[in-house]
Amino acid sequence: MIKLDRTDRRILELMQADGRISNLELADKIGLSPSPCSRRVKALEEAGLIARHVTLLDPVKLNLNLTAYIHISMDRHTPDRFENFETKVSSYEEVLECVLVTGTDADYQLKVVVPDMAHYQEFLLGKLTRIDGVTGVRSSFVLREVFQHTALPLTHIR
Known part of the structure; x- marks a missing residue:
């Protein structure tokens, strides 16, 4: 089990709401600079918390x-x-x-x-x-x- 802090949870919330959010916008919304934000996202992906990125279509x-x-x-x-x-x-x-x-x-x-x-x-x-x-x-x-x-x-x- 991976321990998530408030920043990790916020990243996941924002990415679930908008899978196309840019790293720059994500970093701005959570109050990090782009490099640490990108590292956190990569760590969440490597840990398997972000399983994949998808596009939802209107059936x-x-x-x-x-x-x-x-x-x-x-x-x-x-x-x-x-x-x-x-x-x-x-x-x-x-x-x-x-x-x-x-x-x-x-x-x-x-x-x-x-x-x-x-x-x-x-x-x-x-x-x-x-x-x-x-x-x-x-x-x-x-x-x-x-x-x-x-x-x-x-x-x-x-």
Whole structure:
């Protein structure tokens, strides 16, 4: 566990809010000169706290109008079955998120984005249900996205 001081937390907050913030602007906002600021960012990257830099796209403007949450049940709970499933779904560009879950009768939850219901059906029948071990699929469709956060809360981090 890495100990973060107030400056590190502020760097992370600012970078989460704007991944394109320049080092000069970041340094100015946290009250450091550019060189020490750059060294801190590099240290946070090397420590694995900054996993990667991404650009968030608007799915609707890209004609990706249908978001589904899919609960998947597996026939056997074996490492081989799970590894095969995870390898397959990680290769599908429609899948934005795959998590192993508890507390329901499902084993996995996927977040999938596609243009429309026809593409969803093609994904479901052509890819997902063909994976060895998948025995149940239950889908829920997003009617409206109320909000989506990408920034992790840092107020409780020591």
